[in-house]
Amino acid sequence: MENFAPTVVRRIxxxxxxxxxSPPEGIRVLINEENLADIQAWxxxxxxxxxxxxxxxxxLQLGSDFPNAPPQGYFVTKIFHPNVSAxxxxxxxxxxxxxxxxxxxxxxxxxxxxxxxxxxxESALNEEAGKLLLERYDDYAQHAQLMxxxxxxxxxxxxxxxxxxATGGSALPTSGSPVSTSPAEVSDKVxxxxxxxxxxxxxxxxxxxxxx
Numbered sequence: 001m002e003n004f005a006p007t008v009v010r011r012i013x014x015x016x017x018x019x020x021x022s023p024p025e026g027i028r029v030l031i032n033e034e035n036l037a038d039i040q041a042w043x044x045x046x047x048x049x050x051x052x053x054x055x056x057x058x059x060l061q062l063g064s065d066f067p068n069a070p071p072q073g074y075f076v077t078k079i080f081h082p083n084v085s086a087x088x089x090x091x092x093x094x095x096x097x098x099x100x101x102x103x104x105x106x107x108x109x110x111x112x113x114x115x116x117x118x119x120x121x122e123s124a125l126n127e128e129a130g131k132l133l134l135e136r137y138d139d140y141a142q143h144a145q146l147m148x149x150x151x152x153x154x155x156x157x158x159x160x161x162x163x164x165x166a167t168g169g170s171a172l173p174t175s176g177s178p179v180s181t182s183p184a185e186v187s188d189k190v191x192x193x194x195x196x197x198x199x200x201x202x203x204x205x206x207x208x209x210x211x212x
Contacts, residue, residue, distance in 0.1 A: 003064050004037070012036045012062070015105045026165045027109050028156075037062040039105060040076070043113050044162050045152070050144035051079070051116050054152030055162065058090075058112055060105065070099035073112060080140075080147040082119045082130035090115070091125045 004012070013036060019029040026044040039060040045051030057076040063069055073090035075081075083091045094103065094111045124130025132140035156162065 004062075004066070008066065009036065011067075012105075019106055019109075024106060024110055024113075026113060026162065028159055028162055029105075029109070037066075039071070041109055042156050042159060042162060043109065043116070044165060045148060046113065046117050049116055050141040051081075051148050051152070054079075054148035055154065055156050055159075056116075056152055057156075058109070059088075060108060067101045067103075070095045070103075071108065073108065078147060078151040080126070080129055080144045081116070082121045082124040082126050082133050083115055085125035089125060091123050092120075093123075 016029060016031050016036065016039070019027075020031065023029065026046065028042045030040045030042070032038050032040065039062065041058055041060075043056045043058055045054035045056065055077070056079060059074045059076050060071040061074070062071045073092070073095050074088040075084050075090060076088060078088075085091070090112060092111055092115055094108060119129075119133055121130040121133045129140060129143070132143065
């Protein structure tokens with residue numbers, strides 16, 4: 001385990017114990033007693049999303065500067081998502097500019113689950129997924145569903161209850177407002193962002209031309 005201060009070790013152990021005793025809906029944490037800094041969890045694909053019916057293993061890697069710096073988040077299970085790179089790296093503000101020391105592991109995992117409900121195409125690590133999400137939502141959903149069926153359809157061993165919880169689709173909103181799980185509403189939200197995203201891209205091109 002990283003060279004954590006005893007207070008940090010106690011904090012991590014306490015959080016992991018609480019997550020096992022009272023797990024958030026659709027999330028199960030796996031504790032590695034030999035290395036508490038290597039946190040792995042299963043997240044059930046929320047209902048009303050292209051990821052429903054899938055079970056995604058994610059990993060949080062805590063550095064020696066935690067909690068002053070955020071952990072790194074990865075999807076171990078392959079997924080087609082705008083905010084997840086080909087290597088599994090997760091791009092979410094909670095793990096970057098919006099990080100706060102008081103944020104716990106539960107909050108991070110719920111935020112990742114929330115990202116499955118409402119992706120953010122404006123900070124896409126997977127450009128293909130981001131483009132499809134903005135321009136052709138049905139194609140995006142079909143591709144995401146296919147990847148889910150191929151790579152994430154098997155229920156994790158010993159976690160049959162996780163499948164039952166996946167029908168709820170609730171998650172912690174990153175903005176504090178309710179999150180809709182309706183594919184139509186998600187499509188409307190990302191479509192509404194399309195003109196703004198395109199305008200930003202056009203502005204960047206104009207600035208680049210001025211520098212030439």
